[in-house]
Amino acid sequence: MSAFRVEHATRSSRIGVALIAVTLIVLALAPFWGDRQTLRLLAEIFTFVALASLWNLLAGYAGLVSVGQQAFVGLGGYLLFALVIVAGVHPIAAILIAGPVAAVIAIPVAALTFRLRGAYFAIGTWVVAEVFRLIASQISALGGGSGISLPAAIVVAMAPSRQVREFETYWLALVLTVAMLAAIVALLRSRHGLALTAIRDNEVAAQSSGIDVTRIKFIVYVLTGFGTAMIGALIFLMKLRISPDTAFSVNDWTAFVIFITVIGGVGRIEGPIIGTIVFFVLRQALADLGSLYLLMMGAVAIVVMLWAPKGLWGLIADRFGWQALPLQRHLVLAPKEETGKKA
């Protein structure tokens, strides 16, 4: 009877996956071809790809437009410093612990902020981030308002030499980012991913098809808190210093991340990656302009939002029908003689 099966892959996604595999091998070998500066820049790019992809999952798919994700970046950073300095945990273990702890904290945060609808939810998440920032500046064991550096002894103990430590941090950033992206792709290809895509396209229709919209949104919020905090911990392991203002900065961890996602394409997995590349090219080219650069980023994001709301990748995907990763579902009709049993 069921003479068809569901396929994700298309010709463009097969080429896309092959290209991504090659890129990943080149990036994994970066310590052998890149200098210290290049490695740092690449690691920073990875963290922004991860943050933007997580925000994209939250806002682009689940419709939860948060302007308070800096709450989880900062939380992850502070958990790292607390675990390392106060509890004596190894920094890499601390990054892994930061995720689940942040997820537990995300549960009551979601319970509170979900009482606000739409745009008010956005500002509610911002208030939570402000509360976290103000609490962090009251913790004197972690430097209070002026912040704290990771003690040199701990940094030195991480690896036998500075070069090895930098390689380790680079690979950690690459592995963590790839793991985040893989988890997001796996989620979107799953049953829940189909529900999320339905919510993205039309929330009311999704609800009437029997999807428990609130529950899925809740799960996505907690999961992005988990991932964002781990990336936050990684970011501050690379910076080696934390303060409430840098950890909970709305500009660095939310404004940039939103601009990246909007410019690349909201609601598409490829969008944040394209957006991050554009963002860093612009930053390298215009960094001397200081605050004018930020002003231009704001203007570019507004222009893209109004005249190309699907972002750069949206323009490409609509024009050529491309997808870089096998996410969309296609029905493939099987030949008559095969009794197709796959669903």
Added chain:
Amino acid sequence: MTEWLNVILQGVLIGGLYAMFAAGLSLIFGVMRLVNIAHGDLIVLAAYVALMVTQTLGLDPLTSLLLVVPIMALIGYVLQRLLLNRTLGDDLLPPLLVTFGLSIIIQNGLLELFTADSRKLQAGPIEIQTFQVMQGVWVGALPLIQFVVAVAVIAGLQVLFYRTALGRAFRATSDDQSVAQLMGLDTRHVFAMAMALSLAVIAIAGVFLAVRANFDPAIGPARLIFGFEAVIIGGLGSMWGTLAGGVILGVSQAIGAQIDPGWQVLAGHIVFLVILAIRPQGLFPKVSG
């Protein structure tokens, strides 16, 4: 005892300022379901406009309102007509992202023009005038004027909403945009008028903010948050509710600051979160948002 009375009274008076932050926000949400993330930055913009007006024309801050209010209202009308009307629709993302972009543009534009230095508007001898209300309890003339103006602004908005043709247009568009359009209302113009009115209120709030304390280009987002908290505490869609919300927020912050200066803003946030937890519709709700 009188020490605490003083603290609470100061909190109430500052609450008037927060109510003005909130009224502008609540007004445009009511009419077009738009939450303006750049609201706080527009308040700061108004403060800088007032700074330029007072410096170039030698006016005192309160008189400068005669110019600052129409300038801001015009900015609001043009902003809505040219930019924000394009963002309205079923999708939540465009208005949020565009006003977020606007917020970054205003902050960095002001930083470029005026540097990060703190400024303040000088109001002259009135700044230090005080009255004794009762034994040991004092009220500053300026905070009192600010509170009276806030009450007048909110009463004025209430009258405008329920007694004038423009208010009728606002309410009609708020209830059902397409029917309002069928009845011959140009909703693009109605929305632009609402934004103009919101920015007129912002102008008054901005001038009082600038007289009361130092300001710099980065303080906008915190004003947005205070206004937002006052709206939610008071209840969506209720003008008098925003006044109550502003006063509750002001008093919470004043009490927090009295306990420990580091707790001023945090105390306000905590009261907001507690009210959100136990009474999410706010204290005096009118419309379900």
